[in-house]
Amino acid sequence: MTAVDLGAAPGGWTYQFVKKGIHVIAIDNGPMQKELMSTGLVQHEKADGFKFEPPYTVDWLVCDMVERPMKVAELMAKWLANGWTRRAIFNLKLPMKKRYQEVSLCLQTIEAMLKKAGVGYHYQVKHLYHDREEVTVCIMVR
Numbered sequence: 001m002t003a004v005d006l007g008a009a010p011g012g013w014t015y016q017f018v019k020k021g022i023h024v025i026a027i028d029n030g031p032m033q034k035e036l037m038s039t040g041l042v043q044h045e046k047a048d049g050f051k052f053e054p055p056y057t058v059d060w061l062v063c064d065m066v067e068r069p070m071k072v073a074e075l076m077a078k079w080l081a082n083g084w085t086r087r088a089i090f091n092l093k094l095p096m097k098k099r100y101q102e103v104s105l106c107l108q109t110i111e112a113m114l115k116k117a118g119v120g121y122h123y124q125v126k127h128l129y130h131d132r133e134e135v136t137v138c139i140m141v142r
């Protein structure tokens, strides 16, 4: 299997894929952990995660870039709508006060973009134990 990790450094999420023998394209201007690179499973690209386009369809997309939640939501919907991946796991960083409202707006935007693209999907949003001012979203295309 193959994965793209947007905002990958130093490599915590990439490590989860590598442990399962999954090849990862890791996108980040920052350095990846040396041990991870020596596995031969990681291709590190110093690129902007908002501009990067995958060379082939990947099995997984993960994204942990520190950015406005709406910008991340639109990027995730673009990947899924274009068929660049069928599964996406990403964090929505929520430093603002009206967090529930922000998450709802992001989900509505994703819904509208995927509906327009004719893509059916199901999703889960969780506030995980280690999440602080963020929630983790998992979307799978049906």
Ligand SMILES: C[S@@+](CC[C@H](N)C(=O)[O-])C[C@H]1O[C@@H](n2cnc3c(N)ncnc32)[C@H](O)[C@@H]1O
Residues within 6 Å of the ligand: 006, 007, 008, 009, 010, 011, 012, 013, 014, 027, 028, 029, 030, 047, 048, 049, 050, 064, 065, 066, 067
């Ligand atoms: C919270 S850290 C990611 C931690 C990573 N998920 C891990 O488990 O080790 C956020 C990362 O996003 C990267 N980042 C922020 N904006 C980016 C962008 N536009 N393109 C690529 N990487 C970006 C930062 O350089 C930083 O390394």
